[in-house]
Amino acid sequence: MSPRRIIIDTDPGQDDAVAILVALASPELEVLGLTAVAGNVPLALTARNARIVCELAGRPDIPVFAGCDRPLARALVTAEHVHGRTGLDGIALPEPGVALAEGHAVDFLVATLLREPAGTVTLVAIGPLTNIAAAFRAAPAVIPRVREIVLMGGAYFEVGNITPAAEFNIYVDPEAAAEVFASGVPLTVMPLDVTHKALTSAAWLAALRGLGTRVGTAVASWCDFFERFDRAKYGGSGAPLHDPCTVAWLLRPELFRGRHVNVVIETEGTFTTGMTVADWWRVSGRPANAHFMGGVDRDGYFALLTERLARLGAAPARPGPEDGLPPPPVGAGGGPRP
Ligand code: RIB
Numbered sequence: 050m051s052p053r054r055i056i057i058d059t060d061p062g063q064d065d066a067v068a069i070l071v072a073l074a075s076p077e078l079e080v081l082g083l084t085a086v087a088g089n090v091p092l093a094l095t096a097r098n099a100r101i102v103c104e105l106a107g108r109p110d111i112p113v114f115a116g117c118d119r120p121l122a123r124a125l126v127t128a129e130h131v132h133g134r135t136g137l138d139g140i141a142l143p144e145p146g147v148a149l150a151e152g153h154a155v156d157f158l159v160a161t162l163l164r165e166p167a168g169t170v171t172l173v174a175i176g177p178l179t180n181i182a183a184a185f186r187a188a189p190a191v192i193p194r195v196r197e198i199v200l201m202g203g204a205y206f207e208v209g210n211i212t213p214a215a216e217f218n219i220y221v222d223p224e225a226a227a228e229v230f231a232s233g234v235p236l237t238v239m240p241l242d243v244t245h246k247a248l249t250s251a252a253w254l255a256a257l258r259g260l261g262t263r264v265g266t267a268v269a270s271w272c273d274f275f276e277r278f279d280r281a282k283y284g285g286s287g288a289p290l291h292d293p294c295t296v297a298w299l300l301r302p303e304l305f306r307g308r309h310v311n312v313v314i315e316t317e318g319t320f321t322t323g324m325t326v327a328d329w330w331r332v333s334g335r336p337a338n339a340h341f342m343g344g345v346d347r348d349g350y351f352a353l354l355t356e357r358l359a360r361l362g363a364a365p366a367r368p369g370p371e372d373g374l375p376p377p378p379v380g381a382g383g384g385p386r387p
């Protein structure tokens with residue numbers, strides 16, 4: 050079976066980084082490129098971080114495009130309080146050795162969707178939806194050509210994480226989200242309702258460190274860093290590994306449970322802007338436009354992540370002992386090429 054072709058639109062962010070690593074470790078997926086968007090941290094950093102992650106995976110060949118540096122109609126809101134100043138705090142990694150791909154991310158999205166056969170490209174959206182909405186505005190002809198958008202965003206029963214009503218990715222650019230949710234593209238949504246059940250554990254982090262690889266050490270260090278925010282806010286232990294839920298859906302959809310419902314985005318609420326208004330009980334009469342997830346097999350999810358991350362045995366030559374990572378195992382190669 051030929052690999053599923055995807056573009057990852059991302060604002061790394063430690064959890065974005067894990068999603069990217071798992072995708073690059075999975076031969077079932079062909080990553081056509083990464084499109085960076087402003088979100089967790091400003092665009093210059095998300096575009097930097099995306100390249101760092103590809104190099105850590107041993108995949109400097111993956112093109113990374115810089116996209117929109119602010120939302121469609123609002124000032125940018127960032128999340129350094131969660132992800133740190135760089136967006137990848139938790140471990141020091143060297144600056145990327147590869148340059149950004151030529152051209153704007155929105156142009157890459159449009160060109161790829163127009164070039165590839167209709168219905169063959171999936172968008173994995175794990176940041177604010179600015180780039181995708183901008184591509185739909187620039188070239189509406191691409192909208193029916195998208196196979197599916199699998200996105201991390203929103204919340205209903207779990208309510209918000211950046212305001213009482215809104216989840217971060219949607220809150221940063223509610224106008225973009227409203228246009229994407231109204232686009233008619235098949236949507237699979239991973240809201241906080243499910244990602245807050247995908248909590249890391251000390252045992253899992255120990256297993257990652259036990260891999261003895263640069264990837265395992267980096268992921269464990271990133272999780273340790275951003276867990277401190279969730280522990281302080283929600284209490285308990287473990288951090289929600291939000292973004293990899295999207296890639297895990299593509300690899301093992303049976304791990305998840307959800308419902309096809311109508312979801313609209315509040316863009317004018319005094320207190321509710323960015324809220325995903327999910328008609329879970331189907332009372333609005335509006336047609337279902339999203340497969341909205343609510344449950345996950347946590348053990349199966351983390352077993353999948355471990356198994357895939359373990360495939361990324363070595364990093365490229367660039368990172369050295371100064372980056373705090375263990376030396377790559379002798380003779381280890383990069384992840385399987387899709
Ligand atoms: O609310 C969680 C989402 O916001 C994740 O995508 C995280 O990376 C941040 O972008």
Ligand code: CA
Nearest residue numbers: 062065175176
């Ligand atoms: Ca993200």
